[in-house]
Amino acid sequence: MFANHPRLFITTICIAATVIIACNKTDDTVNPTTDPVAEVLNLPTPTFNYANIIQPAYLTAPNIVAQINTPAGNPITNDGATLGRVLFYDKNLSINNTISCASCHNQANSFSDPATLSVGFNGGFTGRNSMSLIDAKYYPNGRFFWDQRAATLENQVLIPVQDMVEMGMTLPQLETKLRGLAYYPVLFNRAFGDNNITSNRIALALSQFIRSIVSFQSKYDAGRQTFPAVPAPPPNAPFPNFTVQENRGKEIFLNPANACAACHGSETFTAPQERNNGLDMVTTDRGFGAVTSNVGNDGLFKVTTLRNVELTAPYMHDGRFATLEQVVEHYSSGVRNHPNLSPQLRLPNGQPRLLNLSVQDKAALVAFLKTLTDLTVLTDTKYSNPFK
Ligand code: HEC
Ligand code: HEC
Incomplete structure (x- = not known):
């Protein structure tokens, strides 16, 4: 036959x-x-370490641990963060397979986008400037986006997938699509114990990966480690590895009279919650006010970390400043008396506090901000694109 x-x-x-x-x-x-995983992905065996990253003692002190927004139900595991890494770099998360999370959160730019507004799957523009994802786990109120409209990171990560400008998918479409890709059942099984693919698990894995991206190997960290973890050294204690200019900038930044650290507090260089830093006299973008429907919150925005800020230009929620020099000029001479201007930027008489820095001090402050650059995070393979 x-x-x-x-x-x-x-x-x-x-x-x-x-x-x-x-x-x-x-x-x-x-x-x-x-092997459906090895066919398309470069993943090491054993997995990279995401769950137990050893940080310097001043970053594990109780006041810093208190900033962590990891929920009890979603601790970082190595297999969970590995799945999150694959999802983060997978263009299949967009409707026409053109855009991944990394398209707008580029590792080389500290997981932000050098464009003022990012371009989505169909050529449309996002409403605000993309945000750096480094140290996202350190923000104690746990809210995400410039306007803090996502109550948790787990809620946030599925929003870009469904955004009609960014990725253009529905959650049922997403689940069906991922079930059809041979590598995902294996990766979900490793991360969650069975190969059931749900949007809830997608959210958990993406959040684990993002929370694993932490910075502690900058020039600042090398200097900070020459002092005891607690108490923090005084603002004017020179770091031995810093130039005279960088030490001057550090003193300006940390000096309570200049208020930078009152909002971008060390060692993670972020605040406990949203603030208004006087960008505009009148509200142009309501920010948190639109989320709470409360005019008392108009113009309040998330205080993102300043770690790696040298690499996240342009700056502010609308990307209005192209350089750190322009940012420093804002705090030196440009703070506006918005009704909700935060108290840290007000004088006792209520007027905006302008630092009126000299040319040398402005340059020193910029030089200090650049000591927060950590190149290891930008080249570490465990945070890079795993696709072949
Ligand atoms: C088309 C560009 C684009 C894509 C694709 C995109 N993002 Fe974003 N992302 C942005 C922009 C712009 C913002 C700020 C938006 C805002 O605040 O209104 C942002 C904000 C965020 C934040 C908030 C960070 C913080 O500190 O509050 C997280 C987390 C994030 N994105 C994760 C992701 C993940 C995960 C994906 C993939 C599932 C993704 N993004 C896809 C552009 C993008
Ligand atoms: C009242 C709190 C507050 C103080 C004080 C403050 N900032 Fe900010 N900072 C913010 C907020 C809020 C934002 C984000 C604002 C926005 O985008 O609308 C921000 C943004 C920034 C950014 C841009 C971050 C990015 O990724 O776009 C830099 C850089 C910065 N601040 C540096 C400084 C320096 C340097 C000082 C001291 C001279 C300082 N800040 C003082 C609240 C503050």
């Missing part, structure tokens, strides 16, 4: 071979040539 039907013969052999391969494939590591 087969002799008369060579095509049928070959087809039968192929089906038999497929069945044998499929039956043998109880463990995805058995046969590397048919």
Whole structure:
């Protein structure tokens, strides 16, 4: 019979071979040539370490640990963050397979976007400037986006997927699509113990990956480690590895009279909650006010970390400043008396506090901000694109 039907013969052999391969494939590591993960992804065995990153003692002190917004139900695991890394770099998360999270959160730019507004799957523009994702786990009120409209990171990560400018998917579409990609059942199984693919698990894994991105190897950190973890050294204690100019900038930044650290407090350089830093006299973007429907919150925005700020230009929620020099000029001479201007930027008489810095001191403050640059995070493979 087969002799008369060579095509049928070959087809039968192929089906038999497929069945044998499929039956043998109880463990995805058995046969590397048919491993659906190894076919498309470069993932190490054992996994990278995301769960137990060893940080310097001043970053594990109780006041810093208190800033962490990880919920009890979603601790970082190595397999969970690995899945999150794959999802983060997968263009299949967008409707036309053109955009991944990394398209607008580029590792080389500290997981932000050098464009003022980012471009989505269909050529449309986002409403605000993309945000750096470094140290996202350190923001004690736990809210995400410039206007803090996401109450948790787990809520936030599915919003860009469904955004009609950014990725253009529905959650049922997303789940169906990922179930059809051979590497995901394996990765979900490793992360969650079975291969059920749900949007809730997608959110948990993406959040684990983002919270694993922490910075502690900047020039600032090298200097800080020459002092005891607690108490923090006084603002004017020079760091031995700093130039005279950087030490001057550090003193200006940390000096309570200049208020930078009152909002961007060390060692994570963020605040407990939203603030208004006097960008405008009248509200142009309601920010948190639109979320709470309370005019008392108009113009309040998330205080993002300043770690790696050298690499996250342009600056502010609307990307209005192209350089750190322009940012420093704002605090030196440009703070506006918005009705909700935060008290840290007001004088006792209620007027905006302008630092009126000299040319040298402005340059010193910029030089200090650049000591927060941590190149290791920007090149570390565990945070990079795993696709072949
Ligand atoms: C088309 C560009 C674009 C894409 C794609 C995109 N983002 Fe964003 N992301 C932004 C912009 C712009 C903001 C700030 C928006 C705002 O605050 O209104 C942002 C904000 C965020 C924040 C808030 C950070 C903070 O500190 O509050 C997180 C987290 C984030 N994105 C994660 C992701 C993840 C995860 C994905 C993929 C599922 C993703 N983004 C896809 C542009 C993008
Ligand atoms: C009242 C609190 C407050 C004080 C004090 C303050 N900032 Fe800010 N800072 C903010 C807020 C809020 C934002 C984000 C504002 C926005 O985008 O609308 C911000 C943004 C920034 C950014 C841009 C971050 C980015 O990723 O776009 C830099 C840089 C910065 N501040 C540096 C400083 C320096 C330097 C000082 C001291 C001279 C200082 N800040 C004092 C609240 C403050």
